[in-house]
Amino acid sequence: ADWDNLNADLMRVNWNMLFRNNDVDQCWNVTKYALFGLVNKHIPKVTIKSDFQPPWFDADCYVACREKERLRAKFKTSKSDVDGVQFSNARRNYKKLVSEKMSNNLTDDSDTAMITKKFWSYVKSSSNCHRIPECVEFQGVIRNDPKD
Numbered sequence: 001a002d003w004d005n006l007n008a009d010l011m012r013v014n015w016n017m018l019f020r021n022n023d024v025d026q027c028w029n030v031t032k033y034a035l036f037g038l039v040n041k042h043i044p045k046v047t048i049k050s051d052f053q054p055p056w057f058d059a060d061c062y063v064a065c066r067e068k069e070r071l072r073a074k075f076k077t078s079k080s081d082v083d084g085v086q087f088s089n090a091r092r093n094y095k096k097l098v099s100e101k102m103s104n105n106l107t108d109d110s111d112t113a114m115i116t117k118k119f120w121s122y123v124k125s126s127s128n129c130h131r132i133p134e135c136v137e138f139q140g141v142i143r144n145d146p147k148d
Contacts (some may be wrong), residue, residue: 010035056101064094080120 018030068090075083136143 001043003042006038009038010103013038016070054097054102056104058101061094061101062100064097106138 013034018034019027022030068087071087071090073081076085
């Protein structure tokens with residue numbers, strides 16, 4: 001990020017003129033517009049998430065997957081029972097970790113009845129359908145209004 005030029009541009013903004021004759025909500029919108037415009041100008045964006053990975057697949061899952069694959073290749077070449085047990089344990093641990101990450105990612109701590117955006121990201125990444133269903137049921141609770 002180019003912090004020096006961002007700060008210099010922020011200092012050049014005539015905030016008094018932007019806020020003149022505006023109420024609090026309008027001032028907030030003007031502030032956001034000005035700030036984010038300068039942030040977008042001086043701070044480059046980097047896309048981290050791959051389109052081919054589920055939202056919960058993080059560094060821990062990646063390390064566990066690499067370990068599992070390393071042990072699988074070792075077992076495949078050696079055919080040793082010890083290597084087979086190590087691979088089996090690594091596969092079990094990997095599946096358990098992914099399951100935990102997925103369930104933690106799909107829940108919203110603030111509202112247990114809310115279907116989170118992360119859930120829909122998962123649905124979109126795991127299917128070819130990009131439509132949101134009209135009706136969703138989970139644990140006996142049916143939601144069919146977008147405001148629910």
